[in-house]
Amino acid sequence: MKNILSTSPASAFSPHFQNVNRAFLQQQPSARLEQPPRKVVFLLLEHFSMSTFSVALDACVTANLIYSRKLYQMQTCGIDQPKALSDLGIAIPTDGILDDLQLDADSVLVVCGGYRNELGPLPKLTAKLCEAAQRGVTLCGIWNGSYYLSAAGTVDEMPIAIHQDNRALMRECFPEQELSYAAYSAGPGRYTCAGPNSVLDMMLDMISDQQGGACAQSIEEVIGRDRTSAEGECPSSLMLSDPQAPQALKDSIMLMEKNIDEPLPVNEIAKLVGISRRQIERLFNRHVGSSPARYYLECRLTQARQLLLQSNLSITDVSVACGFVSSTHFSRSYRRLFGHPPTDVRRGRE
Structure with a gap:
């Protein structure tokens, strides 16, 4: 039997408690986690869902905290102005506007929608999404942000998740687009979710693909632990x-x-x-x-x-x-x- 003293601290814990305690271990980062931080840009549509955006952002922030280094470098972006109005009526200053956004193949662009969004043509956003897709950027749509991924033709080959109140409009505007009945949908470099209750699962799926399953499980232990069981309890x-x-x-x-x-x-x-x-x-x-x-x-x-x-x-x-x-x-x-x-x-x- 292997002596515990000969094991590294990160491997001394069994898998469950390693995930719970990962942020507090002396650990040697894997080569995968030693890569430069990925840029994650949250494009905030007018009347975007504050709660959904916050959970998506928190998943990336928690990933950085768990490994005590930057896995993700986050920034926010508006369409034409360096601010966006949330569904709570609070204006959020952003780090820039769409015209100034620079993305590469390691970047992630998250289109953040919400219940009060008025969906319609946004030529600048469509052009930016087409450009991003050509560069291999990972694209995400939360709530009805998926509408714009479809409008740009970036999710033609996969079913997308979108809020139920937007499904009729999607069928009318994009009859060829397959709609998922799942709360979130994932494909190569594409992730969509229908609202605030599914955004964490979507983000964990993306982080698992990019940083490994252990990272995603550790994040879930921190910010997903209070999700209730079938009996309505929050298991420890x-x-x-x-x-x-x-x-x-x-x-x-x-x-x-x-x-x-x-x-x-x-x-x-x-x-x-x-x-x-x-x-x-x-x-x-x-x-x-x-x-x-x-x-x-x-x-x-x-x-x-x-x-x-x-x-x-x-x-x-x-x-x-x-x-x-x-x-x-x-x-x-x-x-x-x-x-x-x-x-x-x-x-x-x-």
Whole structure:
């Protein structure tokens, strides 16, 4: 068995907790993530949806925070004026106008629409989208921004997602354009979504294609964790919202999360959920990628990291609150998985 001390911190965590804690690990960036930042331009149509734009922007900002470097360089753009009026009646200054926009093959252009947009010919935007498509720019349409991607002929070979109130107009104006009934649609270099509830999924899909699935999963852990399950609950772990996960596994995880300060033996957890020790080991290895004991340890260390960042508890008190027999044992375990001692977290806050 591989000794944990010989592994790098980023690989010491199991996949789930690696995504949860990625922003706090000492990690070696992959060659993919070492590329220069991609330019992401948010073209704000008049009466654009502020909430939808904010989520799309937040996905890119969070990607930068998770890796402590710029994966994306964001800017905003208006059509003819360096400002745009949102659906909330708030005018947002932009970084420039469409005529001055410079894009290359690594750029992303996001056309941000909204419920109150008046859709119609915008020759400047059509020309810019055609030019961008020829240069290999990634194009996105959110809410009814997809209308303009279709008007420019940049999504002829794929179904697009658009708000339901715009579907009749799309059929009238672009009868050959295939419309998706899904909340968002993705194809090579093209991403569209129907509104604020699907924009995060669209952005995660794009980021996964550009930066890798681990990056997208880490972003979802940060800004997508509060999405409710089928029962209307916000699960603390994405595993708890997975409909394919066995109930015994979910019950075991919930027991672990409710018993952080006084960890339960794995045998007792298995007994409480009505399975054997061997069965619980199999469940965790198959669905989580680690043993139950390892998952429990990472769960406790993740909570310790949260307490170190968000409270004024001493390191000794944090170690007790997270079920460690001594602060020395806690500090050693924390360093093994995060790559730095808990004292560094406190120094970083000062």
